[in-house]
Amino acid sequence: MNLILLGPPGAGKGTQAQRLEESRRLVQLSTGDMLRAAVASGSEIGRLAKSIIEAGKLVPDDVMVEMIEQRIDAPDCADGFILDGFPRTVAQAEALDELLRLKGKRLHAVVEMAVDDGVLVERISGRFSCAACGAGYHRRFRPTAVEGVCDRCGATEFRQRPDDNEETVRTRLAAYHAQTEPLLPYYRGRGVLRTVDGMAAIDDVTAQIGTVLAALATD
Ligand code: AP5
Ligand code: MG
Numbered sequence: 001m002n003l004i005l006l007g008p009p010g011a012g013k014g015t016q017a018q019r020l021e022e023s024r025r026l027v028q029l030s031t032g033d034m035l036r037a038a039v040a041s042g043s044e045i046g047r048l049a050k051s052i053i054e055a056g057k058l059v060p061d062d063v064m065v066e067m068i069e070q071r072i073d074a075p076d077c078a079d080g081f082i083l084d085g086f087p088r089t090v091a092q093a094e095a096l097d098e099l100l101r102l103k104g105k106r107l108h109a110v111v112e113m114a115v116d117d118g119v120l121v122e123r124i125s126g127r128f129s130c131a132a133c134g135a136g137y138h139r140r141f142r143p144t145a146v147e148g149v150c151d152r153c154g155a156t157e158f159r160q161r162p163d164d165n166e167e168t169v170r171t172r173l174a175a176y177h178a179q180t181e182p183l184l185p186y187y188r189g190r191g192v193l194r195t196v197d198g199m200a201a202i203d204d205v206t207a208q209i210g211t212v213l214a215a216l217a218t219d
Contacts, residue, residue, distance in 0.1 A: 001026065001080040001213070002105060004087070006183060007113030009172040010120035010127075011198045012205055014136050016113070017084040019206050024213075027076050030084040033134070034067055035059060036161070053163050056171030058088055058179060065095040073103065088180045093187075109216055110187040111209060113198035117173060124164050131157040142202060 003026070005013040017028040035053060038046035045067070049059050068086055071077070087093040100107060126139040132155035137144055145151050150158075163172070187193040196208040 001108045001216070002083075002100075003080070003108060003213075004083045004110040004187075005113060006110055006180070006187075007198055008115060008117070008120060008176040008180075009169060010123040011113040011115045012123075012202065013084045013113060015142070015202060016205060016209055017082045018136060020082055020209070025079040027079075027081045028084055029068065029071055029077075029081050029086070031064055031067060031086040031088075032084070034071070054168065056163060056168040056175065058175055061089055061091045061095070064088070064092055065099070068096070069099055072099070072105070087183065088175075090182050090186055093183055107192055109194050109212065110183075110192050111212060112184060112193060112195040113205065114195055115198035119199065120173060121166055121169050124169050125166065127164060128158045128160050130155050131159045 001024070003020075005017055007013055014028075014030060014032075017030065020026050021028045032053075035046070035049045039050045039053070040046070045063060048063070052059050064086060068083070072081060083096075087096050096107075123138065123141070126141065127136065128139070129136045130150040130153060133150060133153040135150055135152040136142070137158075148156055148158075150156070163169075184193065194212045196205055196212065198205055200208065
């Protein structure tokens with residue numbers, strides 16, 4: 001099954017993608033994570049992307065499409081993938097349609113995680129992740145079971161993203177409304193858009209996505 005999780009910064013795309021990865025044989029493809037790895041490695045793409053990410057703007061479409069094109073062909077994606085953070089513009093969505101057509105793959109659903117702008121700054125400013133395995137947490141909404149120890153791998157070092165500050169979040173939110181929101185009518189028109197209430201608690205959102213996926217299986 002091939003899915004897109006669509007929603008503003010802090011909507012919970014990464015949180016739910018990690019859960020889907022664990023509960024189903026799907027691979028999370030987070031373009032944000034790929035870009036952050038490129039920045040950390042000091043590659044050409046990383047050098048180009050660093051200042052754009054820190055400003056909260058979007059990396060050019062051609063760079064992103066090439067990144068995804070290489071990734072969805074990898075053997076681990078054979079049983080399905082979850083796109084998290086891609087596509088983010090109509091041009092990226094059109095390129096994805098073409099890529100999937102050429103590779104004989106299908107998009108089963110686009111799950112919109114609807115969240116009001118008001119809660120996003122709090123969600124993002126409380127976020128941290130395990131420096132070793134990348135598991136995501138939140139100081140208030142999803143703390144580790146034992147303070148300072150990752151639930152998943154037991155590591156004790158955590159990190160925060162440099163773009164997770166209030167000013168950058170506002171720019172990221174503006175980019176979402178201007179450039180990414182037009183994907184909602186785009187996918188609605190193709191009959192694949194499903195919406196869940198991203199304001200609900202994390203476990204509730206997981207359950208809503210489960211219901212959406214169960215309905216797809218019987219379609
Ligand atoms: P990216 O990494 O994709 O960031 P984003 O879209 O801004 O989304 P986030 O990762 O901030 O939020 P999320 O929805 O994953 O939320 P999370 O689950 O962590 O992109 C970063 C940058 O890279 C972009 O700004 C851009 O520059 C560039 N980029 C990436 N892809 C690109 C593309 N395709 N084209 C161009 N540029 C691109 O949850 C947030 C927090 O809230 C967590 O702490 C979590 O524990 C908590 N939480 C989650 N769900 C809930 C809930 N239901 N209730 C309470 N708390 C919750
Ligand atoms: Mg994310």
